[in-house]
Amino acid sequence: MSLQKCFADLHVHVGSDWLGNPVKITGSKSLTITAILEEASRRKGLDIVGVIDAHVPAVQEELVHLIKEGGAEELKDGGIRFEETVLILGSEIEIYDAACNGPIHVLCYFPSLAKMEAFTEWLSYKMTNINLSSQRFYGTGRELQEYVHSHGGWFIPAHVFTPFKSMYGKGVRSSLREVFHPDIIDGIELGLSSDSDMADQIEELHEYPFVTNSDAHSAIRLAREYQLVEVKEPTFLEFGKALRQSDGRGIRKNFGMNPKLGKYHRTVCAACFHPGSPDDKSCEACGSRKMVKGVADRIEELSTSDSTVPARPDYIYQVPLDYLPGVGKKTYEKILDAFGTEMSIIHEASFEEMIEIIPKNVAASILAMRAGELTIAEGGGGVYGKVQPKLS
Template identity: 80%
Template sequence: MSISSYFADLHVHVGSDWYGKPVKITGSKSLTITAILEQASRRKGLDIVGVIDAHAPAVQEELTHLIEHGGARELAEGGVLFEETVLLLGAEIEIYDAASSGPIHVLCYFPTLKKMKAFTERLSHKMTNINLSSQRFYGTGRELQGYVHEHGGWFIPAHVFTPFKSMYGKGVKTSLREVFDADRIDAVELGLSSDTEMADQIEELHRYPFLTNSDAHSAIRMAREYQLVDLEQASFSEFGKALKQMGGRGVRKNFGMNPKLGKYHRTVCAVCFHPGSPSDRTCKACGSKKMVKGVADRIEELSSASSAPQRPDYIYQVPLDYLPGVGNKTYEKILEAFGTEMAIIHEVSYQDMIEVVPKNVAAAIVSMREGELEILEGGGGVYGKVQPKLS
C-alpha cells in the first residue's frame, strides 16, 4: 500500500451529549459527537479528527448507537470511520500531583471503543465527575502514563505553553521530567501561542514530534490548526507509526496560526492589557497585580538549546472567518461552491474564487496561502488580529 497525505486535527471538544447535558461546559451546546463528525467530513474536509471527550459515558452511548445503526464503523486498525473521516478516541485529563507546580492538561488516546470504555471505568475511581471534560485525575502523571501505554494508547501533553493548565505554563518549573516519564510521551501539542521554532528553543522537546490542533469548543473553530500526515491509510495504528516516523510515515506539515495571534503570546496586564515584562509583578499603567506571563516570555526563560532538529514546515494560516470580508454569508457561499475548508484553503484557484466572492476576499485567501499576513499581537486573554496584504 502506498503512502498518502491526510489532514488531521486531534483536539476537538464535545459541547453536549445526546441528552443535552454539558460535557465541555465552555463548549457549544450543539456540538455533539455526531455533529463533530458531520462537520469534519462535510464542511471542514478533515480526514482524521480526534475527539478528546470520548471518555464520557453518554458520548460513548451516542457513538455506539451510531455504529449499531450503520452510521459509522470501527476499523480493525483502530479508529471509527464516519463517511470520509476517521475518528480517533481521546480524553483530555487534568493532572495536579504533588510533583507538579500547577495543573497540567494531557491528551490520552486509545484505538478502540472497548479500550476507551475500560479507561472510563479506570477514571471513574480517580475522578470526581466522569461525565465532564478536562477533569482532575487524582493520581500521578507517571501513573496515568503507565496505564495509557500499557493499554496501547498515546500520551500527549496538551497546549504545553498556555499560561494556565499546561506543562510549561505552570505545571513544571524547568523540566517535564519533574512530573512525567520522558520515555512515555508520544508527541507534544504546541497550542495556539507557539510554533515549531519557538518550542525548539527547549532542548528536551527535540525528541518529540510536534502536533498542531485546534482545541475547538465550537464547530467553526475546528481545524483552525491542523497537520498534514503521511500514512498508508487513515487509522489509529497508522497515525501511531507516523508519530514514530516509521516506513515513510510522519507529520509532513504543521498548519497553525502565527503565535502573535495567540491570546497569550506576550506578557500583558489582564485588566488594561498594557504590555509588560516577565519580571513585572504589577502593571505599570494601572497598578493591577493581574499580570499574565506570555508564552514567548516563558519560552525565553526555559530556553536551553543551541541548535534545533529538522522539522516539518510550519505554515501560518488562520480560519477563513478570521479574514476581513469573510462574514457568515460569504463563508457559507464559498463553502457551498467549493465543498470544504481544506479545498478552499489549499486547492481552489483565485480565478475560480472570484466567480463566487468579491476580489478582496479571494485575494485575502491567496495572501494567507502565501504567508503574507500582517499581525497585531495578542496577549492577556485577547487574540491578535490579522490584516492580509492586498496590494
C-alpha cells in the first residue's frame, strides 16, 4: 500500500460568518470558511486545513450550502474536500474549572458535520455564546475530553506554553494531570514560541505527538506553522492514524518558526519591552510591574526530564514568505503567480527558477530559510521577533 505526503495546518480561525457577523473578534472580517478553503487550496498549497470555529451554526450553514452547490463534498472517512484541500472540522474552547487556576484553550475535532452539529447542540447548554470563537466552557476539562472521545473526536491542548490561556501558562502549574485525563489526549500543540526540543524538557509530554499549527487570524498567516504527514489519503481517519503512528502513518516533519520569533519567547516588560528575568517583580528600566514571563523561561521552570527523549520528527525552522526581508506584497504576489502556491515555493522551487522572477537576495533568503540559516531578533512581551537582513 502506497502512502502520500500531505501538508497540514490544523488551527485556523474564522473571522466572520457568511452573513458578516463576527466569529473570532480579533480575526480578519474577510476570513469566512469559504475564504479559508480558497486560500488553503489555491495559494498556500495545504492538503489538510483544520478550522477551529466549525461549532458556530452559521459556519455550518455556509458549509452545508457549499456542499449542496457542489463546491465541496463530505468524505466517508471524515473531512470535507474542497478543490485540492480537505477540511477538518474543529472547535477551540476555553476551560476554566476549579482545577485550572486560569483559562486553558483546547482544540476538539470531529469527523463529520453531523458530529460537529451534535457537539454544537451539547455546547449550547454549557456555553454563553455559541456563535463566537474560543468561548468559555462551563464544565470540567475531563468532561469535555470524555465527550469528544466518546463521539469519535480528537482532543488536543492548544498552544500549551503561551503565557495566557494555555495549559502550562496561567493554567496548570506543574502537570497536565491536574486538569486532564492523560489517556484522552491525542496530541500537544506547541505554539509559536516553542519547538520539540523545548517541549521535551517536560517528561510527561514524551508520550504525545507534537503538532505545529498557525493559529491564523488572517489569510496571509495560514501555514506559518504546519506539519508533513504521511497517510494513505487526506482524511480525518487517516490523520488520526498519523497522530497514533499506526499502520505506517505518522507525522514526518514539523515546520515552525524559530521560537525566538514568537511574541512570548523571552521575559520582557509589557510596558516598555525591556528584557528581564523570570524572577523580576518589576522592570528595571521603567519600573512597571507588568512583566510577561517568556515561554523559554517558563519551560525551564517546568523542566523535569532527565530521561531519554523519544524519537521525534525533525523540527524545521521556517517563516512565512512575507517575513523575509525584501518580500513585500508585490514580490509575494509575483512569486505566487510564478510557482502557484507557497508550499511549491518553500519546498520545490530552485534558485535558478527563482532568480528569473525575483531578486537574487530574496531567492538567497528563501534558500537560507530552507537551510535554517536565518538571523533572528528575539521576540517577547507580545511583540514578534524579526528576521534580520543578511549583512553584505
